[in-house]
Amino acid sequence: xxxxxxxxxxxxxxxxxxxxxxxxxxxxxxxxxxxxxxxxxxxxxxxxxxxxxxxxxxxxxxxxxxxxxxxxxxxxxxxxxxxxxxxxxxxxxxxxxxxxxxxxxxxxxxxxxxxxxxxxxxxxxxxxxxxxxxxxxxxxxxxxxxxxxxxxxxxxxxxxxxxxxxxxxxxxxxxxxxxxxxxxxxxxxxxxxxxxxxxxxxxxxxxxxxxxxxxxxxxxxxxxxxxxxxxxxxxxxxxxxxxxxxxxxxxxxxxxxxxxxxxxxxx
Amino acid sequence: xxxxxxxxxxxxxxxxxxxxxxxxxxxxxxxxxxxxxxxxxxxxxxxxxxxxxxxxxxxxxxxxxxxxxxxxxxxxxxxxxxxxxxxxxxxxxxxxxxxxxxxxxxxxxxxxxxxxxxxxxxxxxxxxxxxxxxxxxxxxxxxxxxxxxxxxxxxxxxxxxxxxxxxxxxxxxxxxxxxxxxxxxxxxxxxxxxxxxxxxxxxxxxxxxxxxxxxxxxxxxxxxxxxxxxxxxxxxxxxxxxxxxxxxxxxxxxxxxxxxxxxxxxxxxxxx
Numbered sequence: 305x306x307x308x309x310x311x312x313x314x315x316x317x318x319x320x321x322x323x324x325x326x327x328x329x330x331x332x333x334x335x336x337x338x339x340x341x342x343x344x345x346x347x348x349x350x351x352x353x354x355x356x357x358x359x360x361x362x363x364x365x366x367x368x369x370x371x372x373x374x375x376x377x378x379x380x381x382x383x384x385x386x387x388x389x390x391x392x393x394x395x396x397x398x399x400x401x402x403x404x405x406x407x408x409x410x411x412x413x414x415x416x417x418x419x420x421x422x423x424x425x426x427x428x429x430x431x432x433x434x435x436x437x438x439x440x441x442x443x444x445x446x447x448x449x450x451x452x453x454x455x456x457x458x459x460x461x462x463x464x465x466x467x468x469x470x471x472x473x474x475x476x477x478x479x480x481x482x483x484x485x486x487x488x489x490x491x492x493x494x495x496x497x498x499x500x501x502x503x504x505x506x507x508x509x510x511x512x513x514x515x516x517x518x519x520x521x522x523x524x525x526x527x528x529x530x531x532x533x534x535x536x537x538x539x540x541x542x543x544x545x546x547x548x549x550x551x552x553x554x555x556x557x558x559x560x561x562x563x564x565x566x567x568x569x570x571x
Numbered sequence: 572x573x574x575x576x577x578x579x580x581x582x583x584x585x586x587x588x589x590x591x592x593x594x595x596x597x598x599x600x601x602x603x604x605x606x607x608x609x610x611x612x613x614x615x616x617x618x619x620x621x622x623x624x625x626x627x628x629x630x631x632x633x634x635x636x637x638x639x640x641x642x643x644x645x646x647x648x649x650x651x652x653x654x655x656x657x658x659x660x661x662x663x664x665x666x667x668x669x670x671x672x673x674x675x676x677x678x679x680x681x682x683x684x685x686x687x688x689x690x691x692x693x694x695x696x697x698x699x700x701x702x703x704x705x706x707x708x709x710x711x712x713x714x715x716x717x718x719x720x721x722x723x724x725x726x727x728x729x730x731x732x733x734x735x736x737x738x739x740x741x742x743x744x745x746x747x748x749x750x751x752x753x754x755x756x757x758x759x760x761x762x763x764x765x766x767x768x769x770x771x772x773x774x775x776x777x778x779x780x781x782x783x784x785x786x787x788x789x790x791x792x793x794x795x796x797x798x799x800x801x802x803x804x805x806x807x808x809x810x811x812x813x814x815x816x817x818x819x820x821x822x823x824x825x826x827x828x829x830x831x832x833x834x835x836x837x838x839x840x841x842x843x
Contacts, residue, residue, distance in 0.1 A: 335835075335836060365839065366836070369836070369838075369839055372674050373673075373674070373833075374670060374673055374674065374833065374838045374839060375833055375834075375836050375838070375839065376830070376833045376834045390833070394676070394678070397674065397675060397676045398676040400674075401674070402674055404670065406667070406670060406839050407667050407668065407669075407670035407671050408666060408667040408668060409666075409668065409671070410592070410596065410662070410666040410668050411666060412595075412596055412599045412600060413592070413595050413596065413599065414595075417592075417595045420591070421588050421589075421591055421592040421595070422588075422671070422675065424584060424585070424587065424588030424591065425585055425588045425589075425672075425675045425676060425677055426675065426676060427582075427584060427585075427676070451599070467671070
């Protein structure tokens, strides 16, 4: 096979974009004087789980918000499930969903009422059955007819996850999905997400500060710092590159500007 | 929530889902329901007694029976119509639910249509008992206005929606720090729309401003009907034309403010 043959058998950028769940190209977001996201590019294949890591202000939430179409980029391109965002969002919003600490479910409505409203918005077929299934899967049955405002933080997180899964999304965007859960429930939610991904070939992008969660769930990690991508690889490769045994140590190295435990400036 | 939805089809199911959401909310709280009745009832009682007092002491008002109480009822249609629209919108901001809606397949036009339906439902809960109270206590039957009442109602409700759409866009763009506009903007219209007095009372230059506001036509039309027994269809048609322009302008402003909110990142914060 000649080099030309090899080149022609490789997928083009357009083909890669069409098969990818998310393609981000040279994305920039500037708020007045602040560059919240600074020229980032990545592509997530369908069926993958990717962790977006970074300290506060690293640009994770802004990146996810631009992917969702909640924030307009200053420049760059976002393509989701083969459609340009936000111009073609009508074609994809019904096929994706999200959970974020920046939004809540209406407090006065019961869990069942909330899921009914969102199920109808997403045109879920056999809605009552889907709600029963989610209640069973996420252990909501006990409080399904209780107002959302009367639930514990952990229960609310599970309800938000149920809302995020109501339409069986092909793409799931999660911002700190287990932040307020006890270790047992958090572990159980992670297992549920893993199972959901396998059964549905869903793509999951999650922003998290929980390194163990990312190590366990993600087959790829994107580390952000000050709006830029610092590293992008499998968890194992990143840990090897930083000569560390946990992602937490890598996170601290990146946050504090160290390489192999040595401050970059001192090297 | 996607922009430019008008030509892509409107989903009745999604509008129905939003109405269901507000219905659940309304039914979950009896103080909210009570409040819908409380203020209109208070208004009609206060102004009804004032009208009785004036009618006993002034020949003109004795002749123009019901203009004050009629004005109160029509003003409440305008004011509560806008509040009914805006409060449903604010519920989403207070609940921090706007991000969930924006990320759902719900389109802006569907969202706004559901708010319009809710304003009618909330208005009906407040205004129907108010009109019955006026009938029982002050023998003023607003329904005796007949078909013109429908023309007055439509013009007032269209204006209330235009204002509601515009202020919702402002809150979306500027967060809950702009909430006070929701409660106060309509009062800026009150003196210019000539609710309780004819347009001729205003200085000539201000009369031009008054005639640019559709509610002015409804209040003038009501007075013409009650005092001169004349239905001014020309006024209603003029008001309808201005209302159509206002609705289009307010929807365009809403989309522009939504876009600005997305540029500014306001949809993520939503607060002050």
